[in-house]
């Protein structure tokens with residue numbers, strides 16, 4: 182039996198989980214009439230546009246070049262004409278540099294050059310193909326994958342874990358990829374193992390997706406280096422540190438990275454993108470995204486990067502009733518968007534529309550010191566205490582209470598019988614501490 186991790190919620194019942202809304206929806210392709218591609222979709226400095234208004238671009242063409250150690254290139258997700266290179270309001274509510282392309286509908290692509298086969302390609306060529314393809318973590322973190330694969334001197338990777346937990350309620354895009362495209366994931370893992378010189382790969386899937394376990398097991402049956410692990414359904418199992426603990430039994434110490442315990446973790450869609458980059462020479466310009474909640478037809482789409490939320494919602498049959506809130510991601514870790522005129526990014530796994538009933542804010546009551554938030558926190562923090570610090574603007578105290586270790590999983594708020602807005606308060610504390618450190 183796999184181990185478990187401290188805290189968490191077990192399980193989120195399907196009425197809260199929301200996954201049945203879209204889990205049966207097979208992947209459909211959505212090609213928009215235009216795309217708005219932010220040049221800062223990854224962790225690290227935004228890329229620099231290398232096209233200008235009026236240029237004709239081809240599908241897969243580099244349109245922004247990387248900057249710095251954590252830089253990744255950005256590619257055109259349609260063929261057509263660049264109609265603007267300008268700041269546009271994006272997910273976090275402030276303007277970001279974007280490249281706007283009007284789609285000519287031809288999908289005329291640059292030549293894609295495969296790096297080789299799984300057997301023939303060298304580790305260096307795999308890392309190079311991943312870098313050139315602009316791949317960053319597609320589970321939400323958007324960390325550049327080529328940087329993750331370049332294991333620092335003095336460290337050794339012993340296991341590559343493919344994260345198929347998809348523990349976030351409502352989201353089912355990873356579920357559909359595992360079910361419909363298991364070979365892309367398995368090929369991607371084989372390439373990741375080769376790139377990192379690791380002999381052991383694990384694809385970890387929660388028990389609420391038994392169909393994915395069957396499909397991934399069938400696709401990986403000829404590769405003894407790959408194990409498919411079924412994990413009990415528990416949120417936030419897909420958190421990097423939680424998953425490593427469950428799979429390996431090792432805890433990643435505070436302020437340390439997974440590689441410090443010999444682990445590399447990649448999302449299922451990241452692994453699939455690695456396969457496309459190496460075996461097909463295809464840059465990362467599309468992904469599978471769930472559009473769900475108060476929409477007429479909750480769906481999973483193969484979308485082009487830069488597709489506007491509004492276009493994706495329309496493709497899902499449009500709003501069901503009056504929309505009250507549009508969430509980028511799921512209800513636990515996602516955040517409310519300023520409008521539906523924002524872009525789906527490389528890391529954008531979902532769009533969740535809330536109607537009036539779903540968006541009702543509970544009235545916050547006084548803390549009754551029940552300790553439920555402490556017991557539920559997977560990191561072992563004291564959420565009630567950090568909220569108290571934040572309310573008093575005691576940012577040094579919040580730091581002392583390890584606010585920066587919070588992974589924003591939202592469980593403390595979910596567990597609190599007094600409906601206290603703990604996660605928001607801790608996020609505010611983190612922002613204040615980060616701003617102070619920057620100064």
Ligand code: SF4
Pocket residue numbers: 557558559560561562564586587588589590591592593594603604607
């Ligand atoms: S949001 Fe942060 S403090 Fe709250 S349970 Fe998750 S990790 Fe702990």
Ligand code: SF4
Pocket residue numbers: 547548549550551552553554555564565596597598599600601603
């Ligand atoms: S769960 Fe809520 S009421 Fe209980 S200690 Fe935490 S903040 Fe207070």
